[in-house]
Amino acid sequence: MTEVLAAGGSSxxxxxxxxxxxxxxxxxxxxxxxxxxxxxxxxxxEIWLLEQLAPAEMPHxxxxxxxxxxxxxxxxxxxxxxxxxxxxxxxxxxxxxxxLNEAAFRAIADPPSGEPDLAALAHHAxxxxxxxxxxxxxxxxxxxxxxxxxxxEAAAQYARALRFSDSLSLETQAELxxxxxxxxxxxxxxxxxIAASTQxxxxxxxxxxxxxxxxxxxxxxxxxxxxxxxxxxxxxCRQAVALLESLTxxxxxxxxxAQLAALSMSTGDSEGVVVxxxxxxxxxxxxxxxxxxxxxxxxLGATEYMAGTPGGREKLEQELDFALSAGLEEIAAVAFxxxxxxxxxxxxxxxxxxxxxxxxxxxRERDLGNFRQGLGAxxxxxxxxxxxxxxxxxxxNLVLSTARTTGMAPFVALTVLGQVRAxxxxxxxxxxxxxxxxxxxxxxxxxxxxxxAAARAEAxxxxxxxxxALDEARAAYDLALDKRHLWFAGELAYWQWKCSGLDAAPGWxxxxxxxxIAGEWQRAADSWRACGxxxxxxxxxxxxxxEAQQRAYEEFRRLGAVPAAKQxxxxxxAVGASVPRGPQPSTRExxxxxxxxxxxxxELVADGLRNAEIGDRLFLSRRTVDHHVSAILRKLSxxxxxxxxxxxxxxxxxxxxx
Amino acid sequence: METYxxxxxxxWRTADGLQAAAGRSTAxxxxxxxxxxxxxxxxxxxxxxxxxxxxVYQASSPEAIRRHATAADLPVDEIVxxxxxxxxxxxxxxxxx
Numbered sequence: 008m009t010e011v012l013a014a015g016g017s018s019x020x021x022x023x024x025x026x027x028x029x030x031x032x033x034x035x036x037x038x039x040x041x042x043x044x045x046x047x048x049x050x051x052x053e054i055w056l057l058e059q060l061a062p063a064e065m066p067h068x069x070x071x072x073x074x075x076x077x078x079x080x081x082x083x084x085x086x087x088x089x090x091x092x093x094x095x096x097x098x099x100x101x102x103x104x105x106x107l108n109e110a111a112f113r114a115i116a117d118p119p120s121g122e123p124d125l126a127a128l129a130h131h132a133x134x135x136x137x138x139x140x141x142x143x144x145x146x147x148x149x150x151x152x153x154x155x156x157x158x159x160e161a162a163a164q165y166a167r168a169l170r171f172s173d174s175l176s177l178e179t180q181a182e183l184x185x186x187x188x189x190x191x192x193x194x195x196x197x198x199x200x201i202a203a204s205t206q207x208x209x210x211x212x213x214x215x216x217x218x219x220x221x222x223x224x225x226x227x228x229x230x231x232x233x234x235x236x237x238x239x240x241x242x243x244c245r246q247a248v249a250l251l252e253s254l255t256x257x258x259x260x261x262x263x264x265a266q267l268a269a270l271s272m273s274t275g276d277s278e279g280v281v282v283x284x285x286x287x288x289x290x291x292x293x294x295x296x297x298x299x300x301x302x303x304x305x306x307l308g309a310t311e312y313m314a315g316t317p318g319g320r321e322k323l324e325q326e327l328d329f330a331l332s333a334g335l336e337e338i339a340a341v342a343f344x345x346x347x348x349x350x351x352x353x354x355x356x357x358x359x360x361x362x363x364x365x366x367x368x369x370x371r372e373r374d375l376g377n378f379r380q381g382l383g384a385x386x387x388x389x390x391x392x393x394x395x396x397x398x399x400x401x402x403x404n405l406v407l408s409t410a411r412t413t414g415m416a417p418f419v420a421l422t423v424l425g426q427v428r429a430x431x432x433x434x435x436x437x438x439x440x441x442x443x444x445x446x447x448x449x450x451x452x453x454x455x456x457x458x459x460a461a462a463r464a465e466a467x468x469x470x471x472x473x474x475x476a477l478d479e480a481r482a483a484y485d486l487a488l489d490k491r492h493l494w495f496a497g498e499l500a501y502w503q504w505k506c507s508g509l510d511a512a513p514g515w516x517x518x519x520x521x522x523x524i525a526g527e528w529q530r531a532a533d534s535w536r537a538c539g540x541x542x543x544x545x546x547x548x549x550x551x552x553x554e555a556q557q558r559a560y561e562e563f564r565r566l567g568a569v570p571a572a573k574q575x576x577x578x579x580x581a582v583g584a585s586v587p588r589g590p591q592p593s594t595r596e597x598x599x600x601x602x603x604x605x606x607x608x609x610e611l612v613a614d615g616l617r618n619a620e621i622g623d624r625l626f627l628s629r630r631t632v633d634h635h636v637s638a639i640l641r642k643l644s645x646x647x648x649x650x651x652x653x654x655x656x657x658x659x660x661x662x663x664x665x
Numbered sequence: 666m667e668t669y670x671x672x673x674x675x676x677w678r679t680a681d682g683l684q685a686a687a688g689r690s691t692a693x694x695x696x697x698x699x700x701x702x703x704x705x706x707x708x709x710x711x712x713x714x715x716x717x718x719x720x721v722y723q724a725s726s727p728e729a730i731r732r733h734a735t736a737a738d739l740p741v742d743e744i745v746x747x748x749x750x751x752x753x754x755x756x757x758x759x760x761x762x
Contacts, residue, residue, distance in 0.1 A: 401728075431727075433727035
């Protein structure tokens, strides 16, 4: 039954239902009536509540517990399995179910102590079909849940209220849809959020409430942007601005300005960021609205940071601190995402590492799924760049299995999956990169188009298809130049140069790429290593002299970068240079990266043999054995032979026949 | 699930080592049946006296194969996707099972 539960299906398998009902059927009549009362209460049924629902049957509680269907819980009882509860609840005759729920509602409305539980009231009102009670308590329960950071629960309560909303005024319906949309936006359920927002918009339009309509247009624009429909989102936000500018300037207009600034940022339109950001900031100051000021400054700071303007990052960090201390959760979550993404795109991993984990935790704790996934995808890219490809694909797959949208997070995760496969020489490279391209195209955004173009150019080059690599890199190069994006322009220029399709790049591109294109491979490699990008550093070395290429080869082998290793090996052989013998396949996967020979030596060290004896045994010179032993000590990070032999056993090398 | 061929050239020093690896491989693929299913393998007698394999697996992704290999401590030289299977006649009876 555990597996069935884990599968998360709401419909109950027939075999489970039959088994549960058969067991319930063996109870006495009062016992089974008591079980029915417990079944209408989700989770734990408290004793005081059961006493109100089934006072005469309470003495039969022990019988229910003894049957094994229920189990005791501090202060109450509950079904051993949620599916069993659902099976019993569904088996109730409609009038019996309604009566029990009505009784539960009355009891919970007047609890023996404390405040009534709003969510429970909404639940039982719903189950009893009491529309007016649902409309009274579900929105209140939703607000409470949202305050507590339980945004999925809040969305569920708003949706419940809306199922009973036919009798409500257009205005109230619109309010409920608006709130539902916002909660869905926070948790990353964009399709539901867009549907709800569209309903609200239509109602405000019919009511000729220009202020609310403008606000709603702005919110819907935000959602369209989230799923990558950026041009539509920009149009809609401008519409919102036009509508709101015809009214007294207020909070809603300032929000719309701030959002246009944010949209401009994502399309790489720095001028737009400044124009709209300044308008937002000015109006926010006039209104004394610190929240909007913060949101505008986040975008201004991010744009300056990306452009390399001094103080830009600090501005962004300041607003993040402010949002955190003022409890402005959405702004803090946005600031974490913007900061991490801006840092990652310029390979500023000191900053990425400072905010990635704390931001992820912050969003996770507050049920802000939308923003948590954004950071999860950046974690995958970070691991790609640091050469931890297994962890990178794990992180990418986690995002892809939870994000149900076409937003930024799954897009970024797909690029990681495609790039890791390409770099390893694994199959199925193009499927994720094709999907990512499909997601990027409608956005027209540099940050999406350039990211996927660079990934595709790299994959083309690794597959030995220079023509394709050129085409892919060119697809976003002009845009990157136009937006003067140092890193994207650099990366796309680099792939064209690599495929002999470009002789020179503008001087302002990011340093390591500029160095590589200028033939300064050593300085480029140092620069990449300083950024924490070992694969890129090895690519730079592969463009160097014989000795550098040999080091590149070893590094590619260590990373598992098979196609790049093959290319550099080919180039070494072409000039008659030797290709370093990589670790033997038989030991490549062993934890300390010991070679087969080193393991043999270590085995004898662990047996207590001296170096001379080991030499005799293995037909090696004394000096060669000395050399092996010091390599072993270094690889195992130990000082003495005794510690090395302890590691030999701890790592299980003694048990491996390899 | 897609079908993949995995090359593990010269992965083991002896047939006993391979036998132990086969046990780990089975245990691991039984643990994650939705991600990886081991179909069959051909054991290679390599020129340098070591033992290698060519394995046919079904898996949800190349990453699933690598995860399986890491968990079962198996080497991976190359993963190739199978586009189509042409079965001319069944495999000869295995010498030992």
